[in-house]
Amino acid sequence: MNDDKLQMIWSRSRQEEPTMNRMTINQMLDKSARSGWYGMRIEAWAFLIMQGIAELGHIVNLMTSAMAGNVGWLFLHLSLTLLTSGFIAVSVMVLHEVRSFDDGNVNLSELVRRQLRFFHTKYEWWIWTCSLTVWVFSFSLVVLVENQDGTYRAGNIMEVTALSLGMILGTYSLLRAGLYPMVRRSLATLYDLESQTMDETRNVESLRKYWLLGTILLVIALATVVAWTGYLWLSNG
Amino acid sequence: MRTSESDRQRFVELVDRHQGILHRICAVYATRAEDRQDLFQDMVLQLWRSYGSFRGRSDFATWMYRVGLNTALMRQRNAARQPALKPVGPNTIDEMAADAQPPDEEVQFLRTCIRELPTLDRAIVLLYLEERSYEEISHITGLSRSNVSVRIVRLKARLRHALEQKGLGKEVLE
Numbered sequence: 001m002n003d004d005k006l007q008m009i010w011s012r013s014r015q016e017e018p019t020m021n022r023m024t025i026n027q028m029l030d031k032s033a034r035s036g037w038y039g040m041r042i043e044a045w046a047f048l049i050m051q052g053i054a055e056l057g058h059i060v061n062l063m064t065s066a067m068a069g070n071v072g073w074l075f076l077h078l079s080l081t082l083l084t085s086g087f088i089a090v091s092v093m094v095l096h097e098v099r100s101f102d103d104g105n106v107n108l109s110e111l112v113r114r115q116l117r118f119f120h121t122k123y124e125w126w127i128w129t130c131s132l133t134v135w136v137f138s139f140s141l142v143v144l145v146e147n148q149d150g151t152y153r154a155g156n157i158m159e160v161t162a163l164s165l166g167m168i169l170g171t172y173s174l175l176r177a178g179l180y181p182m183v184r185r186s187l188a189t190l191y192d193l194e195s196q197t198m199d200e201t202r203n204v205e206s207l208r209k210y211w212l213l214g215t216i217l218l219v220i221a222l223a224t225v226v227a228w229t230g231y232l233w234l235s236n237g
Numbered sequence: 238m239r240t241s242e243s244d245r246q247r248f249v250e251l252v253d254r255h256q257g258i259l260h261r262i263c264a265v266y267a268t269r270a271e272d273r274q275d276l277f278q279d280m281v282l283q284l285w286r287s288y289g290s291f292r293g294r295s296d297f298a299t300w301m302y303r304v305g306l307n308t309a310l311m312r313q314r315n316a317a318r319q320p321a322l323k324p325v326g327p328n329t330i331d332e333m334a335a336d337a338q339p340p341d342e343e344v345q346f347l348r349t350c351i352r353e354l355p356t357l358d359r360a361i362v363l364l365y366l367e368e369r370s371y372e373e374i375s376h377i378t379g380l381s382r383s384n385v386s387v388r389i390v391r392l393k394a395r396l397r398h399a400l401e402q403k404g405l406g407k408e409v410l411e
Contacts, residue, residue, distance in 0.1 A: 006347070006396055010366035013344045017260045020277070025249050025256070028281045108307055108357070109379025 037098045043175075044098065047130045048091040050137050055084045057140030084136055087129040094126045119179060127179065131172035135164050163225065170222040177215045248288050251297055252281060258301050261367065265351045265359050266309040276309060283308045295376070302369070303377045306360045343405050350399045354392070361385065362392045 062077040097118050101111070252259075259280050263273040284304050291300055351359055357378070364374045371389075375382045 006393060006400075007366050007368055009343045009347055009400075012341060013261065013264065013348070014257055016344065017257050020253070020256050022249050022253050025252050025281060026245070028278050029245065029249075029285050106307075107303060107377060107379035108310060108360075111307060111311075 037101050040098050041095065044091055044095045044126075047133055048088065048095070051084055051088045051091060051133050054133065054137040054140045055081065055088065057137075057144045058084055061140065061143050080136060080140070084133075084140075087133055087136070090122070090126050090129045094122060097122055123179065127172055127175040130175055131168045134171045135168050138167070139164075163228070166225045170218070170225050174215070174218045174222055177218050244288070248285060252284065252301075255298050255301050258298060258367075259305055261363065262302075262305045262309050264348055265363050266312075266356075268352060276312060279312060280305045280308045299369075299373055299377065302364065302367075306363075306377065310356050310360065343400070346400065346403055346405055347396065350396055354395075358388065358392055361388050362396070365389050365392070 058077050058081040062074065062081055065073040065077055101115060101118075106114070259277055262280065263276050267273040267276045284301065287304050291297075351362055354362060360378060361374060361380075364377060369377070371382050371385050374380075374385045374389075378385070380388075
């Protein structure tokens, strides 16, 4: 039995191919297609906007503290301004990296490895900065609205601390849970690439529904924390 | 990305000349005509986006296989999140397919067998059937040459077995 005969059968498929004319190909270039990383880009842009608003809030707070001559708060706002600038830089870096995943020039192995490297390094830092961003954002706005001569006093420091921690860890868990299926899929592809095992990708797909359920539960938990925070602030006000 | 009109025309000319590669990738990565059309458009767009960095260091066809297969594989990974593209013009693949000759039974069955394979194996077997060298397959997929060779032996045996079971390909397989 000659193996090249499979190629002979296959070569007959060329005779049946449809033909696309040049005009149609040309028209295709004017279309836009969503990147496979569209969701992540939207997420990164949402946090970038939040960081931008928080940064503006810090700058206003900084000026208020400076005018009030409150050195302690001035130092705090200056630190938060610099910290948020760092967060913005990380978000921009993440957006740039995600854009590079659409590069079709690298081979598949390299593309998957690049994605895994990203998920284990920059993306990991980024989800921490995003978790802190939620807190920094709310802190910036609360101080902006409720400060008195550049000073803000929290009603119950324990409650505020607990809520802040809940907010940070909740956001982190949510982003982490969203990341897990992507990392698993990339790992499975890499595993398929480097080993002889064929079923790994399919196993990962079957696990996906459980992660979806976990993510929904985390969203509900985070929404509860946010609603509780809002309620406490409103009732204190 | 290069945007000059002459680059665009040159690109369209190259895609036109090598479009069979994209059609054959579509044939093994998409079953329905509308999915094939979406994938074809995705690949053309991805090629256009990457064309600026194509410096002619490799053969255009090799580069086309690489970008096309990456797009097909990544699209499969993100299939659930991918919205359908709006069809381009009246001259769609679906309509053109009606003018094309219907596939013979062996070709049809071989395509079906290939579609049953895991996504990466589909790429490897497609490149083998397209008579690409092991070096080229290794270059396109990033797998080592020995890995490519082992996989191809196994995949060929699997395809031959399937054709034999179906009682097809006797005159060419024997």
